[in-house]
Amino acid sequence: MNAAGRDPGEVLRQHLIDPEICIRCNTCEETCPLDAITHDARNYVVDPEICKACGACITPCPTGAIDNWRQVLRVNVYTTAEQLTWDTLPAPIEVAAAADDDDLPPEVARITAQASEGQGGHVPPPWSAAHPFVNLYPLSRPAVATVSGNFRLTGDDASSDIRHIVLDFGATTFPVLEGQTIGIVPPGTDAQGRPHHIRLYSVASPRDGERPRYNNVALTVKRVTEDHSGMPVRGVASNFLCDLKRGATVNVVGPFGSSFLMPNHPGASLLMICTGTGAAPMRAMTEHRRRQIAQREGGKLMLFFGARVPEELPYHGPLMKLPRDFIDINLAFSRVPGQAKQYVQDRIRARGDDVVRLLASDQCHVYVCGLKSMEEGVAQAFRDVCRRHGNDWDAMLPRLREQGRFHLETY
Amino acid sequence: MEAINYSEKIPNNVNLAGDRTLQRALEPWQPNNLKWWSEMGPDSAQAFDVYLRTAVSVDPSGWAHFDHVKMPDYRWGVFLTPAAEERRIHFGEHLGEPAWQDVPGEHRANLRRIIVTQGDTEPASVEQQRHLGLTCPSQYDLRNLFQVNVEEGRHLWAMVYLLHRYFGRDGREEAEALLERRSGDADHPRILGAFNEKTPDWLAFFMFTYFTDRDGKYQLCALAESSFDPLARTTRFMLTEEAHHMFVGESGVSRIIARTCEVMNELKTDDPARLRAAGVIDLPTIQRYLNFHFSVTIDLFGADQSSNAATFYAAGLKGRFEEGKRNDDHRLHDATYKVLEVRDGQLGERDVPMLNALNEVLRDDYIRDSIGGVSRWNKVIEKAGIPFRLTVPHKAFNRRIGTLANMRVTPDGRVVDDAEWQAHEREWLPSAEDRAFVASLMGRVTARGKFANWIAPPAVGVNKQPVDFEYVRFN
Numbered sequence: 022m023n024a025a026g027r028d029p030g031e032v033l034r035q036h037l038i039d040p041e042i043c044i045r046c047n048t049c050e051e052t053c054p055l056d057a058i059t060h061d062a063r064n065y066v067v068d069p070e071i072c073k074a075c076g077a078c079i080t081p082c083p084t085g086a087i088d089n090w091r092q093v094l095r096v097n098v099y100t101t102a103e104q105l106t107w108d109t110l111p112a113p114i115e116v117a118a119a120a121d122d123d124d125l126p127p128e129v130a131r132i133t134a135q136a137s138e139g140q141g142g143h144v145p146p147p148w149s150a151a152h153p154f155v156n157l158y159p160l161s162r163p164a165v166a167t168v169s170g171n172f173r174l175t176g177d178d179a180s181s182d183i184r185h186i187v188l189d190f191g192a193t194t195f196p197v198l199e200g201q202t203i204g205i206v207p208p209g210t211d212a213q214g215r216p217h218h219i220r221l222y223s224v225a226s227p228r229d230g231e232r233p234r235y236n237n238v239a240l241t242v243k244r245v246t247e248d249h250s251g252m253p254v255r256g257v258a259s260n261f262l263c264d265l266k267r268g269a270t271v272n273v274v275g276p277f278g279s280s281f282l283m284p285n286h287p288g289a290s291l292l293m294i295c296t297g298t299g300a301a302p303m304r305a306m307t308e309h310r311r312r313q314i315a316q317r318e319g320g321k322l323m324l325f326f327g328a329r330v331p332e333e334l335p336y337h338g339p340l341m342k343l344p345r346d347f348i349d350i351n352l353a354f355s356r357v358p359g360q361a362k363q364y365v366q367d368r369i370r371a372r373g374d375d376v377v378r379l380l381a382s383d384q385c386h387v388y389v390c391g392l393k394s395m396e397e398g399v400a401q402a403f404r405d406v407c408r409r410h411g412n413d414w415d416a417m418l419p420r421l422r423e424q425g426r427f428h429l430e431t432y
Numbered sequence: 433m434e435a436i437n438y439s440e441k442i443p444n445n446v447n448l449a450g451d452r453t454l455q456r457a458l459e460p461w462q463p464n465n466l467k468w469w470s471e472m473g474p475d476s477a478q479a480f481d482v483y484l485r486t487a488v489s490v491d492p493s494g495w496a497h498f499d500h501v502k503m504p505d506y507r508w509g510v511f512l513t514p515a516a517e518e519r520r521i522h523f524g525e526h527l528g529e530p531a532w533q534d535v536p537g538e539h540r541a542n543l544r545r546i547i548v549t550q551g552d553t554e555p556a557s558v559e560q561q562r563h564l565g566l567t568c569p570s571q572y573d574l575r576n577l578f579q580v581n582v583e584e585g586r587h588l589w590a591m592v593y594l595l596h597r598y599f600g601r602d603g604r605e606e607a608e609a610l611l612e613r614r615s616g617d618a619d620h621p622r623i624l625g626a627f628n629e630k631t632p633d634w635l636a637f638f639m640f641t642y643f644t645d646r647d648g649k650y651q652l653c654a655l656a657e658s659s660f661d662p663l664a665r666t667t668r669f670m671l672t673e674e675a676h677h678m679f680v681g682e683s684g685v686s687r688i689i690a691r692t693c694e695v696m697n698e699l700k701t702d703d704p705a706r707l708r709a710a711g712v713i714d715l716p717t718i719q720r721y722l723n724f725h726f727s728v729t730i731d732l733f734g735a736d737q738s739s740n741a742a743t744f745y746a747a748g749l750k751g752r753f754e755e756g757k758r759n760d761d762h763r764l765h766d767a768t769y770k771v772l773e774v775r776d777g778q779l780g781e782r783d784v785p786m787l788n789a790l791n792e793v794l795r796d797d798y799i800r801d802s803i804g805g806v807s808r809w810n811k812v813i814e815k816a817g818i819p820f821r822l823t824v825p826h827k828a829f830n831r832r833i834g835t836l837a838n839m840r841v842t843p844d845g846r847v848v849d850d851a852e853w854q855a856h857e858r859e860w861l862p863s864a865e866d867r868a869f870v871a872s873l874m875g876r877v878t879a880r881g882k883f884a885n886w887i888a889p890p891a892v893g894v895n896k897q898p899v900d901f902e903y904v905r906f907n
Contacts, residue, residue: 046675080496083676214488
């Protein structure tokens with residue numbers, strides 16, 4: 022956590038050591054790669070200015086004292102001087118914005134922090150978002166789901182295998198909102214005998230289930246066969262999920278996420294920008310809105326969706342069947358033979374007038390999800406279209422963030 | 433002989449699979465080690481599935497892998513903390529020279545002796561504790577005992593690796609001898625006195641892991657400074673495991689105290705007889721156990737003045753605790769240190785050359801650290817509102833080694849005559865009746881989530897598992 026020059030109202034997840042359980046063995050101080058842990062004759066403490074919550078100290082701690090986290094406002098952060106005087110940990114303080122994230126598994130907190138880095142700071146959920154349940158099933162006590170469907174979404178001749186996987190929770194309570202993620206830990210161990218890392222997947226189905234009023238969720242999973250730079254690599258979790266047969270069971274942790282959530286008030290608009298499997302939360306939100314059509318609550322949906330070719334665009338068929346007056350769809354393909362490469366930012370520029378009109382409205386909520394590499398292009402496109410209309414995107418962004426109207430998750 | 437799949441069976445970061453010499457040395461040793469484990473390891477427990485932590489690599493995510501395993505199948509690995517680039521010797525006469533990657537001829541005998549002495553304590557403690565599983569106060573504690581045992585087994589492995597890899601034939605013979613000595617055996621005793629004492633009950637076990645394993649920590653810390661880089665890196669990694677052992681001790685005693693205080697408040701009494709009748713261990717008995725284990729353990733640091741200690745330091749074989757964090761010349765030619773002596777029937781202090789007093793330096797560092805945990809135990813008593821405080825006895829109390837050996841000194845540091853000592857010994861050290869009483873409490877509790885009456889449950893489980901987790905499957 023780096024406190025320098027940040028918003029004092031920002032909610033931090035502060036790493037603390039329980040002085041009642043700690044035996045002062047020095048293992049954490051020895052392990053910390055950043056030298057964020059220090060001690061005096063009384064206590065071992067974590068410096069909130071240095072700690073990045075990397076989790077390297079967690080497993081070596083023999084006592085469990087190290088694994089304590091408190092939600093605090095940046096302005097109220099516990100200093101090391103203060104921590105050195107403690108005999109017990111302070112009681113958790115209710116922090117309105119994100120109290121539910123307390124005790125998130127460090128790995129989940131790390132992945133989430135990395136995914137939302139491009140937002141440029143903490144973003145609360147939209148004011149009308151439904152209250153999310155978070156971390157109901159921790160790593161030590163996962164929920165068990167049964168696979169009730171596993172379908173290939175991409176064309177037979179497409180080079181990528183993207184799948185729509187439906188998990189049924191039976192009688193297990195697993196409430197999840199559009200935009201939230203769930204965690205999968207593939208069974209078994211890696212080559213070194215270590216348990217596999219957790220992977221997070223955004224749910225692709227709306228809150229009332231992939232099949233309405235059934236206790237199920239859908240995921241959009243791409244079988245990973247190469248890394249971001251094109252080198253062959255076999256994704257452990259994605260291959261595990263893509264190979265699951267109907268009836269198989271899988272351990273699920275979560276749900277996670279209390280920020281990337283959709284607004285629920287009449288008239289709220291969604292501006293959605295995604296690539297590849299980044300479509301999952303957009304599908305969930307779109308589907309929720311589709312099921313609400315009859316209520317005629319208004320609010321626009323505008324979607325920018327990129328893939329290499331149409332065959333690799335998940336949900337292409339069902340998406341194209343949606344009424345044009347329900348959703349404004351803009352597709353960008355970067356590898357169609359004989360056509361100029363088109364990225365989502367090119368489509369945003371082409372639709373600049375409408376994008377700016379939507380952005381100018383207080384009802385507009387922006388969601389970006391996809392590969393990290395799209396962040397810069399999308400930001401530049403917003404900057405360009407705003408400038409053309411005499412607006413300043415960089416001045417607009419902090420306000421959107423503050424009001425919970427700009428959400429970004431990239432990987 | 434069955435071929436060993438090295439990377440599978442013995443997780444390591446020392447290229448075991450590519451080192452034929454090492455393999456040839458380990459192949460006959462490994463079956464003997466397993467044989468020793470089955471004879472002298474935990475009694476009647478080899479078929480249990482125990483929720484154990486196994487180190488499978490040296491990075492933070494790999495060294496703590498949890499799973500239910502049978503102890504004979506535990507993967508005892510060989511790990512060295514990754515090498516620091518161009519590490520240099522930072523104390524003694526070789527200060528500033530590159531650290532040794534091999535054993536210099538002139539230090540061979542001393543290094544071997546240091547490694548053998550350290551290595552001998554590891555199987556010794558397993559032997560001392562082998563019957564404790566039969567009287568465990570809970571599954572959680574049983575699991576912790578076995579974790580300590582398998583890790584002591586791994587520490588033996590770690591020292592044997594050094595002997596095999598760097599000391600040729602002598603090393604192989606010493607490695608065999610480590611499996612042949614037996615704790616408490618009159619003919620083939622373990623090298624150090626404290627490791628021939630019995631660990632008769634769980635209070636003794638917790639005291640042992642708190643005090644005596646902490647001696648291990650300080651010895652390992654001093655060796656982690658060594659100019660012989662493989663020894664420094666091996667012991668550095670062992671320290672991470674040693675921390676768990678001290679946790680078992682500190683939290684174990686703390687939980688016994690918590691339970692006693694609870695019953696004291698329920699019955700509104702501090703009368704040992706009534707508390708004993710209620711099946712908990714009274715605080716004065718805990719104090720006497722503390723006095724015993726503390727005094728026996730500080731003897732392990734050796735004589736207060738020792739020319740061997742000076743040689744080991746000057747030669748760069750063994751440093752001081754946190755040598756790198758000290759601000760002096762790291763050669764200590766002119767430094768002095770205060771040691772205790774008895775003059776005219778009174779305890780006093782005398783300045784001696786620090787080089788000769790390095791055992792005392794390490795002992796004093798150890799004592800400071802020990803006191804810290806005792807004050808945390810006192811916090812438990814204080815929180816319960818009980819006006820009793822545990823204390824660490826005087827450094828001269830009940831010593832058997834060094835200038836103070838066999839002096840009659842009370843826990844508060846008064847020199848007394850034999851008659852006074854005899855009259856009060858029962859107040860200061862556990863009597864046969866104390867030990868018999870504690871032994872009488874040692875039933876066996878094996879139901880999940882249940883704890884013996886004399887100990888409180890822990891605050892948290894192992895590896896975030898609940899306290900009533902199935903830590904041991906008895907099959």
